[in-house]
Amino acid sequence: MSEYEAGGVPEPSVARRVPDLAALELLLAVARLGSLGRAAKAVGVSQPAASARIRSMERQLGVALVHRSPAGSRLTEAGGVVTEWARRVVEAAEAFDAGAQALRARRDSRLRVAASLTVAEYLLPGWLVALRAARPETAVSLQAGNSAAVAAQVRAGSADLGFVEGPDVPAGLDGAVIGHDRLLVVVAPSHTWARRSGMPPAEVAGAALVLREQGSGTRQVLDEALVPHGGLGAPLLELASTTAVKSAAVTGAGPAVLSELAVADELAARRLVAVPVAGLDLTRALRAVWPRGQRPSGPARDLLALTRGAGP
Amino acid sequence: MSEYEAGGVPEPSVARRVPDLAALELLLAVARLGSLGRAAKAVGVSQPAASARIRSMERQLGVALVHRSPAGSRLTEAGGVVTEWARRVVEAAEAFDAGAQALRARRDSRLRVAASLTVAEYLLPGWLVALRAARPETAVSLQAGNSAAVAAQVRAGSADLGFVEGPDVPAGLDGAVIGHDRLLVVVAPSHTWARRSGMPPAEVAGAALVLREQGSGTRQVLDEALVPHGGLGAPLLELASTTAVKSAAVTGAGPAVLSELAVADELAARRLVAVPVAGLDLTRALRAVWPRGQRPSGPARDLLALTRGAGP
DNA sequence: TCGGCTCATAAGCTGGGGTTATGAGCGAGT
DNA sequence: ACTCGCTCATAACCCCAGCTTATGAGCCGA
Numbered sequence: 001m002s003e004y005e006a007g008g009v010p011e012p013s014v015a016r017r018v019p020d021l022a023a024l025e026l027l028l029a030v031a032r033l034g035s036l037g038r039a040a041k042a043v044g045v046s047q048p049a050a051s052a053r054i055r056s057m058e059r060q061l062g063v064a065l066v067h068r069s070p071a072g073s074r075l076t077e078a079g080g081v082v083t084e085w086a087r088r089v090v091e092a093a094e095a096f097d098a099g100a101q102a103l104r105a106r107r108d109s110r111l112r113v114a115a116s117l118t119v120a121e122y123l124l125p126g127w128l129v130a131l132r133a134a135r136p137e138t139a140v141s142l143q144a145g146n147s148a149a150v151a152a153q154v155r156a157g158s159a160d161l162g163f164v165e166g167p168d169v170p171a172g173l174d175g176a177v178i179g180h181d182r183l184l185v186v187v188a189p190s191h192t193w194a195r196r197s198g199m200p201p202a203e204v205a206g207a208a209l210v211l212r213e214q215g216s217g218t219r220q221v222l223d224e225a226l227v228p229h230g231g232l233g234a235p236l237l238e239l240a241s242t243t244a245v246k247s248a249a250v251t252g253a254g255p256a257v258l259s260e261l262a263v264a265d266e267l268a269a270r271r272l273v274a275v276p277v278a279g280l281d282l283t284r285a286l287r288a289v290w291p292r293g294q295r296p297s298g299p300a301r302d303l304l305a306l307t308r309g310a311g312p
Numbered sequence: 313m314s315e316y317e318a319g320g321v322p323e324p325s326v327a328r329r330v331p332d333l334a335a336l337e338l339l340l341a342v343a344r345l346g347s348l349g350r351a352a353k354a355v356g357v358s359q360p361a362a363s364a365r366i367r368s369m370e371r372q373l374g375v376a377l378v379h380r381s382p383a384g385s386r387l388t389e390a391g392g393v394v395t396e397w398a399r400r401v402v403e404a405a406e407a408f409d410a411g412a413q414a415l416r417a418r419r420d421s422r423l424r425v426a427a428s429l430t431v432a433e434y435l436l437p438g439w440l441v442a443l444r445a446a447r448p449e450t451a452v453s454l455q456a457g458n459s460a461a462v463a464a465q466v467r468a469g470s471a472d473l474g475f476v477e478g479p480d481v482p483a484g485l486d487g488a489v490i491g492h493d494r495l496l497v498v499v500a501p502s503h504t505w506a507r508r509s510g511m512p513p514a515e516v517a518g519a520a521l522v523l524r525e526q527g528s529g530t531r532q533v534l535d536e537a538l539v540p541h542g543g544l545g546a547p548l549l550e551l552a553s554t555t556a557v558k559s560a561a562v563t564g565a566g567p568a569v570l571s572e573l574a575v576a577d578e579l580a581a582r583r584l585v586a587v588p589v590a591g592l593d594l595t596r597a598l599r600a601v602w603p604r605g606q607r608p609s610g611p612a613r614d615l616l617a618l619t620r621g622a623g624p
Numbered sequence: 625t626c627g628g629c630t631c632a633t634a635a636g637c638t639g640g641g642g643t644t645a646t647g648a649g650c651g652a653g654t
Numbered sequence: 655a656c657t658c659g660c661t662c663a664t665a666a667c668c669c670c671a672g673c674t675t676a677t678g679a680g681c682c683g684a
Contacts, residue, residue: 013355015334017412018405022327031555036662043325049642051662056640062416070650070661077429078415080553081456084433085411087555089404091577093330096397100329103390104374117389121396126581133562133583134501144393189446241392243343243399250445265403269438270618271445306582348631361673363631368671382630382681 019057021093024086026053027065031083035072095125102128102142109141111299114159118181118217119286120144121242122261124163127306134306138299146217154289161300162289163307165217175289178307182260183218183225183282186272188252194273201229201280208236210248210256218242222257225282246272257282331369333405336398338365339377343395347384407437414440414454421453423611426471430493430529431598432456433554434573436475439618446618450611458529466601473612474601475619477529487601490619494572495530495537495594498584500564506585513541513592520548522560522568530554534569537594558584569594 019027022043029039030050040050051068058065065079075083102113102124115124120142131138143153151170154162162173169175185204187193205226212219226232236254239245242262249256250271266272288304290296296304331339334355341351342362352362363380370377377391387395414425414436427436432454443450455465463482466474474485481487497516499505517538524531538544548566551557554574561568562583578584600616602608608616 013334013337014402014405014409015332015337017409018333020327021330021333022325025325025327028555031553032559035660037660045641046643047662048644048664052641061412063412068662070648072661075553077456081429081432082408082412082415084555085408085437088437088577089401089408090326092401092404093326096394096401097326097329099397100373100375100394103394117393120393125397125400130501130582144389189442241343241387243340243396247344265400270442347629349629357672358674359631360633360675364672380631382679384630 017060018089019060019086020053021090023053023057024090026050027057027079027083027086028090030054030066030073031075031080034074036066036068091129095129098128098132099125099142102140103144105139105141109139111138111140111161111303112143112159113140113161113163113303114143114145114150114153115163116147116150116165116217117144118165118259118261119163122259122264123179123286123307127303130306131303135299135302138302140299140303151289154291157291160290161296161303163286164289165284165286167284169287170289172292173289174292174294175287176304177285178288178304179286180283181286183221183257184260184263185255185257185275185277186249186263186266187255187275188250189270189273190252191255191273193255193275196275198276198278201226201277204255204277204280205229205231206233208234208254210237210239210245210254211235212242212245213238213240218257218259221282221284225280229280329372330401331372331398332365333402335365335369336402338362339369339391339395339398340402342366342378342385343387343392346386348378348380403441407441410440410444411437411454414452415456417451417453421451423450423452423473423615424455424471425452425473425475425615426455426457426462426465427475428459428462428477428529429456430477430571430573431475434571434576435491435598435619439615442618443615447611447614450614452611452615463601466603469603472602473608473615475598476601477596477598479596481599482601484604485601486604486606487599488616489597490600490616491598492595493598495533495569496572496575497567497569497587497589498561498575498578499567499587500562501582501585502564503567503585505567505587508587510588510590513538513589516567516589516592517541517543518545520546520566522549522551522557522566523547524554524557525550525552530569530571533594533596537592541592 026039026043029042030036033039033042036050036054037047040047054066061082063078063082064076065082066073066075124142128140131140143159147164147166147170150162150164151173153159155172164170165181193199211222223232237248239248242258245256245258246262246266250266255275263272267274288307290300338351338355341354342348345351345354348362348366349359352359366378373394375390375394376388377394378385378387436454440452443452455471459476459478459482462471462474462476463485465471467484476482477493505511523534535544549560551560554570557568557570558574558578562578567587575584579586600619602612
């Protein structure tokens with residue numbers, strides 16, 4: 001739906017209906033500390049400001065969130081639920097922040113990481129949050145690029161640790177498989193395929209699919225995997241970004257093929273359904289890589305320890 | 313860490329470092345539409361405002377996000393990665409919004425749902441987002457409460473569909489198991505137990521744990537399950553909210569016992585580690601319930617269809 | 625060369641959200 | 655019983671982030 005809003009009526013944005021990040025953080029602080037005043041101090045504003053902010057949030061949501069009393073403030077039942085939802089938003093923001101800081105920090109960081117887009121987009125932020133919790137002093141810099149560029153950077157010594165996807169360890173590097181990325185055939189729940197269990201690969205190959213453009217990593221994997229099954233047919237749509245493919249699939253444009261990492265949320269929320277395809281292997285390894293012979297140590301080792309079992 | 317900020321120095325909030333939700337939405341629109349002007353229209357602001365907003369976002373993050381050209385605007389490499397991170401934040405906000413709207417909407421909605429806290433906090437928002445995508449016209453109202461209250465509401469006809477946890481279907485209602493909620497013993501990765509694989513239940517029972525207070529649902533389940541293993545020992549901490557227990561565990565206060573739904577994020581990001589306990593069954597069913605004999609139809613049926621396989 | 629798209633710049637307004645200062649409940653301790 | 659210390663509320667004021675409209679300047683294709 002949101003795909004088609006370009007010329008149409010601007011759909012009232014969520015931002016209008018969801019409180020500020022600062023307000024959500026304040027709410028979490030109130031939940032934790034049991035008092036507006038202390039929460040105010042914790043987030044660095046005056047007590048009246050905190051009180052007003054919570055009140056305007058209650059007005060905006062149309063629900064009482066806290067019981068205010070001279071003895072302190074407790075969450076209402078609805079407040080507790082809302083707080084939990086708020087926590088999810090704030091956590092996503094923290095991941096964003098961790099990633100953004102790494103992106104900004106160029107050289108001179110204690111740990112310089114180069115990562116493929118898949119890893120950078122879907123896995124790294126979580127690791128960075130965890131790393132920050134475990135080793136707050138570690139400053140991480142991130143350089144995102146395709147697997148070849150990552151390998152080059154690690155080889156050149158401008159990155160201490162790299163993350164790549166693909167079948168082989170790049171030449172001149174050592175590496176360890178840290179997980180797998182599987183491509184899935186996904187459709188909107190309303191699509192006919194959603195009820196199929198176990199499609200023949202040839203039928204997938206012949207169907208009109210929503211895909212990334214030629215040359216993208218996922219497209220390559222798909223092309224190769226389908227060669228023994230008649231090769232990939234003419235695509236329905238070729239889009240330039242994973243996100244675009246995803247929203248096309250969600251809006252029911254047609255079946256798409258995407259990394260399971262990219263669609264995990266959509267699958268969980270049933271916005272998309274995975275269609276099992278019998279005997280089609282669309283798995284590729286995710287690897288951490290480092291200069292040959294130099295086992296990661298220090299910060300690189302810390303980060304590596306967090307990545308075990310990435311991708312299901 | 314954040315647990316102790318009450319009296320201390322206010323830690324600079326993420327909100328300061330993460331752009332506005334509106335800005336993130338705008339970035340997504342630019343990514344999707346390929347032009348500042350069209351993105352501006354899509355989110356309902358003027359083109360200069362959009363341009364300025366993106367620019368200030370780039371300044372804030374210290375990274376160029378879009379290539380501006382007279383032919384349109386494309387994301388930079390970093391911009392693509394940032395956009396994906398932004399998408400996560402916006403999606404969490406959308407879940408928040410879906411939940412908040414349901415909470416606000418009282419009677420007269422097309423679908424009145426009553427849900428236990430666990431379901432309301434962790435599962436329902438996702439379902440509501442999916443429902444909104446599939447059936448935008450369905451207005452949902454949500455009433456959160458404990459399982460007894462939910463049963464009462466469904467029985468009284470003030471809710472069309474209820475979600476409860478517990479071993480039995482409440483009297484007078486029909487129901488279907490839609491998933492399971494398992495309690496996990498979790499510790500910070502630095503804790504000694506983090507390396508244990510397969511603890512004896514008796515050792516868990518005897519240890520000083522971080523727990524919810526007496527009378528909470530999770531506490532009850534734990535108490536009962538540990539009776540055959542010597543009963544629950546004196547807790548290390550008794551806290552009033554799931555969130556409080558969780559942050560205590562994350563900061564290393566001690567082992568905690570929490571629903572896997574509550575700690576899924578923390579486990580994924582390795583902020584917490586689950587400790588396997590051999591032969592201890594801490595699973596309880598999550599059920600959808602409805603008035604005896606009245607199979608859900610219409611909107612209730614739609615929602616029910618989305619809940620299959622909730623909880624692993 | 626014109627028309628249509630792009631983005632940039634300029635000037636001015638507005639209001640949300642902040643501040644400080646102060647008051648008013650409630651409860652615990654002496 | 656009084657007072658201290660916490661709670662939250664109210665009032666008056668201020669400021670700047672972000673909006674708007676109006677306009678200009680590149681680039682491209684017909």
